[in-house]
Amino acid sequence: MSEQQHRNKSGFETRAIHAGYEPDPTTGAVIPPIYATSTYKQDGVGGLRGGYEYSRSANPTRTALEGNIAALEEGERGFAFASGLAAEDTLIRATCRPGDHVVIPDDAYGGTFRLFDKVEQPWGLEHSAVPVSDVDAVRDAVRPGRTKLVWVETPTNPLLNIADIAALATLSHEAGALLVVDNTFASPYLQQPLTLGADVVVHSTTKYCGGHSDVIGGALVVRDLELAETLTFHQNAIGAVASPFDSWLVLRGLKTLGVRMDRHCDNAERIAEFLSGHPRVTQVIYPGLPEHPGHELAAKQMKRFGGMISFRVAGGEKQALAVCENAEVFTLGESLGGVESLIEHPGRMTHASVAGTDLEVPADLIRLSVGIETADDLVADLDRALSGA
């Protein structure tokens, strides 16, 4: 059994706090130091200490984070990047060549769509955007032999659709493609896609993994060691790595991921219930609600339903913008997954880059990243914001 598999046998919170790092042999420091060094003294030419040669290739603070996130996702190897998009680009260039094809969600983070549409497509990578909650639609879009990646988010951003990871893994493998799951919204606490058959997990660690809105970062986690070698090469060759300080911040965030996620979920459940009964709200989209079309699947493959809620308001875009601007405890801002609650208008903000495409989002849609503040204050704030709109 590998050390990683051994680690995987501990409980989630134990792994979150201990995996990837042993107290420093010299000082006993319980927290990994921020190794602010670009290079390492060699003991004779090629005599590397612990394999460290140059910090683009490897840095001990980054190594600690990479071991930790691999353990949380029940993977074999983790890779940390300067942003979620840097992780995505490295993965795509490591696994696809011009002339290849990928299946992507028709409801996804706007920046991910922009990467495929405006950067990878001009280099010769074709994409088909499909609803990832529809297994047959994904099967129809796959071109055996040409499709290299089936890429899903689950829950999706911002419409919170749920993809059946196990079913998509089977159909991807039958077609010779890898299944990539962007696990940013669920976080490894709520869902471990590799255990359901996915080949690669992608994270914007900027979000729940970091958890405090103080760092931009990304990660990839895999089980297959051959794929890990390819990613190791590309991570170094492309060079979009996480800095030692950013690695330290994400690692620090991961230690409390479990307790934070439970509180995010508690607060989100309470708010989803409140919004469902509000006369100015026309639809609440939250996988934890029994009427959500992906509810049963989410209950099967996720531990809980997460901290993200989208909802639509009566009165169209004007009212949606007014609600966003009226909120006070919910901060008007992009991003998600931090301890503080955020509110945003996807059509004008995070998803402005998909306007006019198949991925365009409704103009009356509001997205909440429910934080871990006192639930009563969050409910009162939304009540005020909706009443004033």
Ligand SMILES: Cc1ncc(COP(=O)(O)O)c(C=O)c1O
């Ligand atoms: C689901 C999802 N994936 C990827 C990204 C991109 O990550 P980053 O902003 O860290 O580059 C985001 C950013 O919002 C996201 O929400």
